[in-house]
Amino acid sequence: MHRLSLRKFHRWRVHLLWVVLVSxxxxxxxxxxxxxxxxxxxxxxxxxxxxxxxxLQVAAARSGIAGAGAVPNPTFEADLGRGRARIGDEARSxxxxxxxxxxxxxxxxxxKLEAAGAEVDVALAESLASRREVLLQLRTLFWGLAYEQxxxxxxxxxxxxxxxxxxxxxxxxxxxxxxxxxAPLVEIELEKVAAELEAAETILLSxxxxxxxxxxxxxxxxxVAKADLSALPVVLxxxxxxxxxxxxxxxxxxxxxxxxxxxxxxRAERRATIPAFSLRGFVTDELDRRAxxxxxxxxxxIWSWNRGRIAQAEAKLxxxxxxxxxxxxxxxxxxxEAQAACRASVxxxxxxxxxxxxxxxxxxxxxERTYEVGEANLLxxxxxxRTLLDSRRLSLNALAQAQLDCSRLDALAxxxxx
Numbered sequence: 001m002h003r004l005s006l007r008k009f010h011r012w013r014v015h016l017l018w019v020v021l022v023s024x025x026x027x028x029x030x031x032x033x034x035x036x037x038x039x040x041x042x043x044x045x046x047x048x049x050x051x052x053x054x055x056l057q058v059a060a061a062r063s064g065i066a067g068a069g070a071v072p073n074p075t076f077e078a079d080l081g082r083g084r085a086r087i088g089d090e091a092r093s094x095x096x097x098x099x100x101x102x103x104x105x106x107x108x109x110x111x112k113l114e115a116a117g118a119e120v121d122v123a124l125a126e127s128l129a130s131r132r133e134v135l136l137q138l139r140t141l142f143w144g145l146a147y148e149q150x151x152x153x154x155x156x157x158x159x160x161x162x163x164x165x166x167x168x169x170x171x172x173x174x175x176x177x178x179x180x181x182x183a184p185l186v187e188i189e190l191e192k193v194a195a196e197l198e199a200a201e202t203i204l205l206s207x208x209x210x211x212x213x214x215x216x217x218x219x220x221x222x223x224v225a226k227a228d229l230s231a232l233p234v235v236l237x238x239x240x241x242x243x244x245x246x247x248x249x250x251x252x253x254x255x256x257x258x259x260x261x262x263x264x265x266x267r268a269e270r271r272a273t274i275p276a277f278s279l280r281g282f283v284t285d286e287l288d289r290r291a292x293x294x295x296x297x298x299x300x301x302i303w304s305w306n307r308g309r310i311a312q313a314e315a316k317l318x319x320x321x322x323x324x325x326x327x328x329x330x331x332x333x334x335x336x337e338a339q340a341a342c343r344a345s346v347x348x349x350x351x352x353x354x355x356x357x358x359x360x361x362x363x364x365x366x367x368e369r370t371y372e373v374g375e376a377n378l379l380x381x382x383x384x385x386r387t388l389l390d391s392r393r394l395s396l397n398a399l400a401q402a403q404l405d406c407s408r409l410d411a412l413a414x415x416x417x418x
Contacts, residue, residue, distance in 0.1 A: 032220060032222055033221070033222050033224055034217060034221045034222065034223050035224045035226040036211075036223060037227065038142060038417060040226075041142055041211075041215065042138075042416055044216070044217075045134060045135060045214075047216055048216075051127070051131055051134060054123075054126065055127065057123050057126070058123045058127055060123075061116075061123035061124075062120050064120070065116040065117060067116070068112040068113050068115065074101045075101075075102070076098070076099055076100075077097070077099075078095070078096070079095060079096040081093070081095075082094065085288065095284075096284045098280060098281065099282075100278050101280075102276070102278040103278055103279060108268055108271050111264045111265075111267040111268035111271060114264040115261055115264035118258075118260040119261060121256075121257035121261075122257040122261060124257075125254040125256075125257050126254055128250035128253065129251060129254060131250075132411055135411060135416060136407075136408065136411050137214070138211075139408075139411070141210055141214060142227070143225075143400055143403045143404055144207050144400070145204070147397075147399075147400035148203050149224070149225060150229045151393075152200045152201055155193060155197035156197060158193050158388075159190070161364075161385075162186070162193050162385065163190060165368060165385075166190050168368075169182050169186045169378065170183055172374075178378065186382065189385065193389070208222055208224075211223050211225075229396070229399045232349055232350060233402065233403060233406035234406075235339070235343045235346055235409075236342070236409055238335075240413075241338075241339050241409060241413045242335050244414050244415075245331055245332070245412050246332075249412065251330075251331055252324070254327075255320070255323060255328075258320050258324075259317065259321055259324055262317040262320050263317055265316070265317075266313040266317055269313045272306050276298060278296070278297055279294065280294065280296065281293070281294045281295075282294075331412075335412050338405065338408050338409040338412055341405040341408075342402070342408075344405075345398065345405045345406070346402045346406065348402070349395070349398035349401070352395035353395055356391050356394075357388075357391050357392055360387055360388040360392075363384050363387070363388070364381075364388045367380055367384045
């Protein structure tokens with residue numbers, strides 16, 4: 001009965017491993033597999049709709065510079081009528097032509113151009129912030145996929161090892177060396193590991209589909225993350241990370257650009273108090289005379305009509321300056337926390353990778369050899385294998401967390417490709 005169950009499980013496992021190899025094998029084995037490194041992901045992310053929308057926003061802001069510096073059109077006036085002399089019956093057509101050229105825009109042109117340039121800087125900084133968010137999400141998906149691939153590999157190894165142990169137990173049961181109850185015990189452990197492997201493969205498929213959707217990978221191609229999860233990242237020094245963030249963080253660039261924009265608005269409102277004037281040239285052909293000449297017209301700002309708008313612009317500028325200071329503090333705090341998280345997760349991952357997992361593997365190997373020669377019971381072997389499974393699971397979690405934490409630190413420091 002136990003032998004039949006074990007053979008049935010072995011056939012199911014062979015089929016399952018074949019499915020895994022088809023879906024996550026090397027790119028050379030199947031043209032439907034697309035292996036991606038992180039630089040490949042960054043390159044493919046250029047076509048993301050959100051990044052394309054940001055580029056259009058930048059183009060729209062740049063078009064505003066031409067609008068701000070444009071010279072207004074002159075005004076042409078033409079009058080045509082019929083005039084009659086006050087004395088006599090003489091009558092004929094009369095006309096007047098006038099051309100007005102507004103000049104009030106000259107005083108406001110400089111601040112408007114500066115404001116338009118600041119709007120371009122705002123759009124560029126916001127596009128950088130949006131790009132960083134997109135790449136952060138892609139980093140999470142990429143390393144999540146690498147983690148699931150590694151987890152499936154670890155569980156496949158554990159399934160193979162547990163299957164071998166089950167065969168050893170079955171053989172000893174048949175020879176009467178151990179009690180028959182030990183066979184179902186090890187088969188239960190085998191089923192547990194197999195169930196975890198099946199769940200991990202389901203999650204792996206979902207991670208592959210999610211990353212493929214983000215990168216617009218054609219349907220029918222399986223995405224595989226080409227990354228070494230066990231290669232721990234380099235932890236940036238705190239002061240180095242802070243210095244890079246101060247010069248590259250998009251939030252600081254947005255705050256600085258908004259302050260320049262509002263400063264230009266203040267100057268534009270103040271210059272609006274300068275009288276606006278225009279030049280006028282005319283030619284008149286009337287019944288009793290012909291005349292031509294030039295004139296000037298200007299507005300007199302008697303009522304201080306924009307005093308409230310000046311005060312409003314100055315208040316907005318002061319608020320933006322304070323907001324920029326708050327943003328700088330938030331950025332520095334975030335970098336300090338990210339650097340600490342990166343350093344701590346790398347230390348934890350290194351301890352699991354170099355100390356805990358190797359020791360757990362040695363314990364399992366020793367216990368299994370001791371059991372094979374009949375010097376130990378099965379339960380200590382099962383406990384050792386459970387400890388190994390937990391150690392490997394925690395090690396993979398720590399390795400993935402180290403990659404994510406340090407990727408976030410790299411993003412805050414302005415590094416897209418560490």
